[in-house]
Amino acid sequence: MARQIYQAIVDGILVGGVYALMAVGLTLIFGVLDIINIAQGVLVILGAYLSYELSVRIHLDLFLGLLVTVTAMFVIGVVIQWAFIRRLRGRERTSMTLLVTYAVALIIEGVLYEIYGPNPKQLNASYVQSSVHVLGFYLSYIYLYGFVLALALVVAIYALLYRTRFGRSVRATMQDETAARLIGIDVNRVAAVTFGVGVAVTAAGGMMFGATNAFNPNSGYDLISRLLAIIILGGLGSIGGALVASVFMLTLESLVTIWSPEWAIVVFYAALVVVLVIRPAGFFGRQPVRAQ
Amino acid sequence: MTTPAGQGRAPEGGAGTQPRSVLRITDLVAGYGGGDVLREVSLQVPEGGITCVVGPNGAGKSTLLAAVSGLLRPRLGSIELDGQDLAGLSPRQVLRLGVVQVPQNHSLFRDMTVRENIELGGYILADRALTARRAAAVFDLFPDIAGWAGKKAGSLSGGQQRLVEFARALMLEPRLLLLDEPSMGLAPKILRTVFDAVRQMNATGTTILLVEQNARAGLRLSSHGVVMESGRVRLSGTGREVLENPEIGALYLGGAVSAG
Numbered sequence: 079m080a081r082q083i084y085q086a087i088v089d090g091i092l093v094g095g096v097y098a099l100m101a102v103g104l105t106l107i108f109g110v111l112d113i114i115n116i117a118q119g120v121l122v123i124l125g126a127y128l129s130y131e132l133s134v135r136i137h138l139d140l141f142l143g144l145l146v147t148v149t150a151m152f153v154i155g156v157v158i159q160w161a162f163i164r165r166l167r168g169r170e171r172t173s174m175t176l177l178v179t180y181a182v183a184l185i186i187e188g189v190l191y192e193i194y195g196p197n198p199k200q201l202n203a204s205y206v207q208s209s210v211h212v213l214g215f216y217l218s219y220i221y222l223y224g225f226v227l228a229l230a231l232v233v234a235i236y237a238l239l240y241r242t243r244f245g246r247s248v249r250a251t252m253q254d255e256t257a258a259r260l261i262g263i264d265v266n267r268v269a270a271v272t273f274g275v276g277v278a279v280t281a282a283g284g285m286m287f288g289a290t291n292a293f294n295p296n297s298g299y300d301l302i303s304r305l306l307a308i309i310i311l312g313g314l315g316s317i318g319g320a321l322v323a324s325v326f327m328l329t330l331e332s333l334v335t336i337w338s339p340e341w342a343i344v345v346f347y348a349a350l351v352v353v354l355v356i357r358p359a360g361f362f363g364r365q366p367v368r369a370q
Numbered sequence: 371m372t373t374p375a376g377q378g379r380a381p382e383g384g385a386g387t388q389p390r391s392v393l394r395i396t397d398l399v400a401g402y403g404g405g406d407v408l409r410e411v412s413l414q415v416p417e418g419g420i421t422c423v424v425g426p427n428g429a430g431k432s433t434l435l436a437a438v439s440g441l442l443r444p445r446l447g448s449i450e451l452d453g454q455d456l457a458g459l460s461p462r463q464v465l466r467l468g469v470v471q472v473p474q475n476h477s478l479f480r481d482m483t484v485r486e487n488i489e490l491g492g493y494i495l496a497d498r499a500l501t502a503r504r505a506a507a508v509f510d511l512f513p514d515i516a517g518w519a520g521k522k523a524g525s526l527s528g529g530q531q532r533l534v535e536f537a538r539a540l541m542l543e544p545r546l547l548l549l550d551e552p553s554m555g556l557a558p559k560i561l562r563t564v565f566d567a568v569r570q571m572n573a574t575g576t577t578i579l580l581v582e583q584n585a586r587a588g589l590r591l592s593s594h595g596v597v598m599e600s601g602r603v604r605l606s607g608t609g610r611e612v613l614e615n616p617e618i619g620a621l622y623l624g625g626a627v628s629a630g
Contacts, residue, residue, distance in 0.1 A: 168403075243496070250479050250490055257477035260439060260470075261538070262462040262494035 081214065086336055088215050090329030095225035096290060097324035100283030100301065101308045102232060102317055103276035109315030110252050110272040113163065113175040117183040119302030121277055124186055125151055125284020126293050130199055140203050140285055141223065147281040155277025158182055159270045183298060190295035198292035206289050224286040231279055232321050238275070239317075248272055252315070307350045313363025322361055389416045392546050392577045393438070393469075398447035398457075400437045406445065407433040409601035415546065419593035420568065420578045422609060424585035429598040431581040432474060435548045438579070439471035440464040451546065465494055468545030472535045474554055474581075480524030484515060484534050487523050491541030501541070508537045511574065512567070529560035536567055540576070547571065549580045553587065565591055589613045 104118045115121075125147055132143040162182060166174045205219035239245040250258040251268045259265055287293065287301070308327055312319025330349055334342040353360070393415035401407040407430045415421045423431050436442040438449055440461040449456040456464055470491075478487050488508060492501040509516040515537050518526060523534060532552055539547055552568065553561050561584070569591060572578050582588025589595045595612030597605040605618060612618060 243493075246486070246490060247493065249482065250493075253479040253481060254477055256441070256473060256475075257479065259441065259461045260465075260473060260477065261490055262465040264460075264462060 082336055083333065085215055086332040087329055088217065089221075090332030091325050092217070092221035092225050093290075093332065094321075094325030094328035095221070095228035096283065096286040097304070097308060097328055098228045098321040099224070099231060099286055100280055101305045101312070101320040101324055102228075102235065103279035103283070104305050105309040105312065105315055105317060105320045106235065106279075107273055107276035108309065109317075110248055111159075111163070111269050113172065113179070114306070115273075115276070116176060116179040116302060117158070117186065118179075118277075118280060118305060119300075120183040120186045120190075120295075120298030121151065121154075122280045122284040122287055122301055123293055123295060123298045124154075124190065125281040126201065126288030127190060127194065127199075127284075128281065129201055129285040129288055133201055133203070140201055140289060141227070144282055144285060147285065148278045151281040151284075152274040152278035155274035156270050158277070159273035163273065164266060164269065183302075187295050187298065194295060196294050196296070198294045199288070200292045201285065201289040203289065220286070220289050224290075227282055227286070228321070231282060232317060235275070235279070235317055244268075244271070304346070307347060311350050311353055311360050313360035316360070316362035319360060319362030326361075389418060391415060392417045392452065393579065394448075394450045395434075395438075396448045396450070398434070398437060398444055398449060400433060400442055400444035400447075402433075402442070407601055408437065408444075410447070411598070411601065411603055413596050413603055413606060415577060415579050416594060417577055418572075418575065420572050420580055420591060420609075421594040421596060422580045422582055422585075422588040422592035423596045423598055424582055424588060424612075425598035425604070427583075428600075430601040431598055432550055433601075434598070435471060435550050435579070435581055438464070439469060439548055441471075462494065465542060468542065469548065470539040470542050470544040470546075471548040472539050472550065472552065474550040476528070476531050476535070478523035478526075478531050478534055478538075480522065482523055483519065484521055484523055484526070485519040487534055488515075488519075488538050488541060491538035494542070504541045504543070508540050511540065511570070512537050527560075528556050529563055532556065532564050533567055536571060540571065544576060547576050547578045549578060551581055551583050553582060553584045561587065586613070 100118070100122050104115060107113065107115050128147040128150060129140055129143050132138040132146060133140055138146070162178050163175060166178065203220070205223065209216045209218040210222070239248055247258065247263045248268055250261070250263055251265050255265055291297070308323045309320050311327065312321070312323030327346055327349060331342045331346050334345045391414040395414070396412050398408050398411040399406050411430070411434060423434065425431055433442065437444045438456065440456065440459050440463065444457050447457065451467055451469060454467065456467065456469070479490065482490070485505070488505050489501055492504055495501050495504070509519070512533055515534055518530065518534070523531065526534065549568065552564050556564060565587060568578065568580065580588055580592060589609045589612055592609040595607060595609045596603055597612060597618055605612060605615065
């Protein structure tokens with residue numbers, strides 16, 4: 079029994095890494111643009127299909143393929159922001175962006191459905207099936223690699239935000255948009271690039287999700303509700319919070335699954351409610367949204 | 371088009387020979403979605419002085435500054451800085467021409483240190499060495515601020531934040547500094563420190579356009595005064611002239627405001 083619990087904790091932490099890859103972009107976009115990108119779930123699935131294409135058609139390794147898919151998703155993100163979100167201003171902006179990003183989700187889902195149909199796909203590679211036995215735990219290679227990738231990407235985003243001139247302009251825009259404009263920051267460019275980065279990260283999340291789950295064009299909906307729960311729990315706009323909340327939620331779910339897989343999903347959202355009652359701003363959220 | 375600055379005649383309501391104008395606003399009409407707030411505003415900001423715009427709430431004082439700094443695109447009229455029209459330029463382009471605005475609400479980046487905030491004042495310089503030189507000069511001018519350099523901006527008091535905002539604005543060595551109600555929300559005691567800092571920045575050669583709710587204190591500080599009412603200029607002249615105008619005194623300055 080104890081061994082089962084330990085294994086569940088290890089699994090939860092590793093799967094949490096996969097969710098962090100998907101949630102980090104969502105919270106980054108919220109932190110800077112102050113919008114919830116409902117399309118993030120289906121963008122994860124789009125990322126998975128892009129990886130699928132590269133892997134099936136030109137037999138490119140899943141991780142190497144990320145060089146292509148991350149770049150492609152960055153461009154897609156910038157285009158979505160430029161075409162749909164940039165125009166929304168004024169008091170209705172928050173509710174309008176929810177509708178617009180939902181529309182974007184429907185469009186992408188429709189296109190994917192048209193191309194691939196409803197049958198589920200899964201990404202494959204030698205390391206997807208195999209696992210290593212360490213200290214009595216079975217660690218699947220794909221989750222190990224994915225967890226390392228998640229940590230690397232979180233560190234990279236931190237470096238971008240805290241070590242570069244562009245990062246300073248992003249943090250300034252996050253904290254006070256008018257003041258940022260008044261010191262000469264092009265806040266439209268900051269918004270476009272941030273949205274691009276937030277979507278680019280989901281390419282990695284999509285690959286990991288697609289390698290560890292069967293997916294079809296509808297899979298984005300279950301994902302977005304989970305991702306929203308995670309970023310709220312972590313503290314909206316907090317990148318470190320998204321990582322911690324992913325690991326926390328998935329570990330909890332993995333533990334409850336030992337007893338009851340049905341209850342695991344309920345516990346996922348129940349945990350959100352309980353934490354928010356105790357800490358209304360989530361783990362790392364403070365009154366104003368900040369990048370921590 | 372109006373004649374280029376420097377060759378113009380004295381403005382209406384002006385007294386005696388005027389120094390060259392840094393900023394010349396002509397028939398400016400601007401507003402937000404709901405209609406025009408500024409209705410044909412014309413005024414000049416003489417070089418080297420402090421020009422204070424006073425007037426009741428809703429007169430359009432802050433809207434005027436927003437139009438100059440590029441936050442708001444004017445509908446009609448011209449805003450000339452040394453003869454170059456600013457109307458319709460982005461805030462970034464206006465900054466490049468040397469006009470820096472300190473907004474009314476506290477505008478420091480609260481989670482960043484005072485030093486980071488000041489360095490960000492030189493964001494468009496994109497030159498580390500120049501930024502460092504300017505920051506050193508700013509710390510020389512306001513030695514107190516150097517002592518707070520490592521603190522988070524959000525942890526400073528209201529008055530201290532104002533001074534850091536001034537310091538940040540000086541990073542670009544502005545040709546024209548726009549200050550929107552710097553006394554807003556400050557205790558009377560701190561007010562003096564803030565106004566002293568305004569005077570000090572002016573003494574180092576910065577031309578200042580100041581909007582002030584605290585009309586008496588603002589005008590006393592200023593070489594020139596402009597009274598605005600419902601989107602129009604009601605009166606302009608030297609600071610003293612405006613202060614001593616009996617009609618204006620009764621209307622806007624309020625007898626109750628104590629001599630500070």
